[in-house]
Amino acid sequence: MVRFLVIPQWQGSPAPRAMLLIDGASAIAGDLPRAATTMLEVPVEAGESLGTGVRRLSALLRTRELVHGHIHADTVVIGGDCSVTVAALDALPGGTDDIAVIWCDAHADMHTPETSPSGAFSGMALRALLGDGEEQLVLTPAIPPERVVTVGVRNLDDEEIPQLDALTNLSVADLDRPDALLEAVRATGAARVWVHIDVDVLDPPEFAGVSSAVPFGLSPAALATAIRALRAEIPLAGATIAGFAPRSPADAVDDLGALLRLVGAVA
Numbered sequence: 001m002v003r004f005l006v007i008p009q010w011q012g013s014p015a016p017r018a019m020l021l022i023d024g025a026s027a028i029a030g031d032l033p034r035a036a037t038t039m040l041e042v043p044v045e046a047g048e049s050l051g052t053g054v055r056r057l058s059a060l061l062r063t064r065e066l067v068h069g070h071i072h073a074d075t076v077v078i079g080g081d082c083s084v085t086v087a088a089l090d091a092l093p094g095g096t097d098d099i100a101v102i103w104c105d106a107h108a109d110m111h112t113p114e115t116s117p118s119g120a121f122s123g124m125a126l127r128a129l130l131g132d133g134e135e136q137l138v139l140t141p142a143i144p145p146e147r148v149v150t151v152g153v154r155n156l157d158d159e160e161i162p163q164l165d166a167l168t169n170l171s172v173a174d175l176d177r178p179d180a181l182l183e184a185v186r187a188t189g190a191a192r193v194w195v196h197i198d199v200d201v202l203d204p205p206e207f208a209g210v211s212s213a214v215p216f217g218l219s220p221a222a223l224a225t226a227i228r229a230l231r232a233e234i235p236l237a238g239a240t241i242a243g244f245a246p247r248s249p250a251d252a253v254d255d256l257g258a259l260l261r262l263v264g265a266v267a
Contacts, residue, residue: 002074002267004029004037005088009063011047011056012083014120015211015245021080024209024244027252028078028259040066042080053113054121054134061136067091071238076267079242082109082198083125088240089139089194099237100190101129101143102181102230104151104223105198106214110160117157126150127163147188151181151223152201155214172218181226185234192237195227195266199243202258209246209255220258224265231265239266 008025010018029039040063047059054060064087071077071091077084082105089096103109109126112133116123124133131142145166152172156164168187174180185193200210203217241262246252 004032006039006078007080007084009080011059012081012121014118020245055119075238077240081122082242083122085196085240098191100147100188100193102195104201106200108156108160110163115159149184175222178225178229182230195239197241211245220261227265
């Protein structure tokens with residue numbers, strides 16, 4: 001049975017109105033089956049950097065501790081900011097030796113504390129999965145680059161480009177072929193896959209509730225179709241849907257159709 005874990009963490013976000021991520025997570029939770037959904041009570045306070053280059057590190061570490069024991073086979077994580085995927089994979093039963101990670105995101109998230117212009121952990125999350133960055137947050141053992149597939153990245157900084165080049169990268173146009181994602185994951189040799197979706201990967205005209213919209217993204221239909229084709233052959237270890245930051249309850253309602261389409265694809 002699919003289980004949903006709602007992690008309304010906002011502290012990894014660089015957005016001025018990052019706490020809207022709490023509202024977004026709660027809005028999605030309201031449409032999930034109550035008996036299969038757990039809402040994690042994460043810290044509300046900002047937290048401290050603890051002498052590192054990661055803002056709000058103490059709150060991020062506390063949330064990571066709380067996630068343990070809540071991740072099971074077929075768990076769908078609802079964020080919060082997109083760095084919740086790092087905590088989820090750290091808590092994944094059986095480890096990550098047999099999984100590939102699909103990273104659907106408009107941004108590369110490949111910074112380290114030394115290169116990040118904001119100090120926000122969400123901009124370092126994928127790099128942390130690869131084992132680079134603040135040692136208290138990186139995934140150990142790391143996911144090797146040959147088992148990471150990015151989808152829809154189209155806004156990245158110069159410092160991120162060399163790292164991204166080591167991965168398999170699918171563009172928005174690549175998903176015009178529904179089997180493109182399946183083929184990329186098949187090539188990794190992984191037995192299972194974790195699908196990470198930051199909703200800013202979607203095209204702004206079709207989805208408005210994000211903190212930092214990037215033009216020319218994916219349609220919810222194209223992404224959902226690609227994920228369903230993938231799941232027909234390769235089992236999901238779990239999934240993340242994160243980054244929903246509606247500015248009002250009315251705005252949340254406008255986007256819930258697209259969100260539920262993605263929930264249906266991963267669940």
